[in-house]
Amino acid sequence: MPVLAAFIGYVTKLVAIEMMFRPVDFVGRPPLLGWQGIIPRHAGRMGSISMNLLLGRLIDVNQIIGRLEPEKFAEQLREPLTRAVTEVGTDLMTRHQPQLWELLPDEVRRRLLRRIADQAPRTVAELTADIARNPDSYLDVWDMALRNLIADRSALNRLFRDIGAPEFTFIARSGLYFGLVIGLLQAGVWALTHQPLVMPVFGAAIGLSTDWLALKMIFLPREERRFFGVLRWQGLFQRRRDQVATDYAKLVADEVLTAPKIMEALLTGPKSDRLLGLVQRRVSEVVDRQLGVVRPLVVLGVGSQRYRRFKADVAARALELAPLAMGPAMAYAKDALAIEQTIVTAMRAMTPIEFESVLRPAFRQDEWKLIVVGGILGAIVGELQVLLLIG
Incomplete structure (x- = not known):
């Protein structure tokens, strides 16, 4: 009986843990x-809770984006920008002014493209400075991170499961130990009564009580306490504060708030139209500046409408090529943003209650269901014990 009770406790814990994270997609007939x-199942709510913690307590987006040095960022892009400008300039000139472009000598074409390419880093630096001054106008980090977590529920699972891996292991093992103790009591009661009802009742008690107790021991007490003057105990999660901070920060920096995803949010997020407007203004200034005193003659020759369309096409193509061109600067951006180090520092400064919120939502949401399921499974296994003993 003690062995079977330990088995009940262990298995019910494993099942409860797996039910928190699997299956990722609904299996069966809804609802x-x-x-x-x-x-x-609650990806939207769980993601919102995580973002409340991340963006409300751990990271100031304006401060993070402000760490980018526009000139240094632009310098990282000099080579890919030169290639992109050459491609865009050649393509658009052959589309808008094919006859004029063909008439120009090769040296004149190269010189013109080189002059524009030389201006590209300066333009990128100006754009970066504009964004850094007011990131909220161009970037919705909340929307970006939440959309990514909802779209990739496996990443959301990892955000809780990887961070709390030792705690989940403790829950499973606690079922083994607690179940063994309760099983000894069960054996004593059975020896005295031989009542078949004892088995399922004790099985349900094992499943219910050990789930509840294990969850409490993960988070409580928040501060280390002495029991009976000898035994010292602190919630397992609270005890691992430094390691949790390191693991959580790395996971967020590598999977949630990455430099490429921030760039993608700038280009495709709900505020991307503002970025397009900003790029159009900056590109228009560059083109006008390069034409200089001959600009009125060019506008007169091609028409003002066609000239404006040309500048709009330049801006659109620049944004189209941005993900590829920006690639070489992502390593610098990651180091400059220093998201991982920022999160580690902020988490180590959290109060115990605030720190608990990193993992607690994973258990709090429908926690009663896990405990009830543990009790039901325990009762079923207890009934099987009866069948084995009587049979």
Whole structure:
């Protein structure tokens, strides 16, 4: 009986843990006949809770973006920008002014493209400075991160499961130990009563109580306490503060708030139209500046409408090629933003209650269901014990 009780405790814990995260997609017949992991099922709510913590307590987006040095960022892009400008300039000139472009000598074409390419880093530096001064106008980090977490529920699972891996292991093992102790009591009661009802009742008690107790021991007490003057105990998660801060920061920096994803949010997010407007203004200034005193003659020759369309096409193509051109600068951007180090520092400064919120939502959401399921499974296994003993 003690061995079976330990088995009940262990298995019910494993099942409860897996039910938190699996399956990622609903299996069965919705809405009631089936199951989806609690975290994936409530991806929107869980993601919002994580973003509340991340952006409300750990990171100041304006401060992070402000760390980019426009000149240094632009210098990282000099070579890819030169290639991009050459491609864009040649393509647009052959489209808008094919006859004029063909008439120009090769040296004149190269010189013209080189002059524009030389201006590209300066333009990028100006754009970066504009964005850094007011990131909220061009970037919705909340929307970016939440959309990514909802779209990739596996990443959301990792945000909780990887960070709390030792705690989940403790929950499973606690079922083994607690179940063994309760099983000894169960054996004593059975020896005295031989009542078949004892088995499922004790099985349910094992499943319910050990789930509840294990969850409490993960987070409480928040500060280390002495029991009976000898035994010292602190919630497992609280005890691992430094390691959790390091792991959480790395996961967020590598999967949630990465430099490429921030760049993608700038280009395709809900505020990307503002970035397009900014790029159009800057590109227009560059083109006008390069034409200088001959600009009125060019406008007169091609027409003002066609001239404006040309500048708009330059801006659109620049944004189209931006992801590829920006690639070489992502390593610098990651170092400059220093998201991982920022999160580690902020998490180590959190109060115990604030720190608990990193993992607690994974358990709090529908926690009662996990405990009830543990009790039901325990009762079923207890009934099987009866069948084995009587049979």
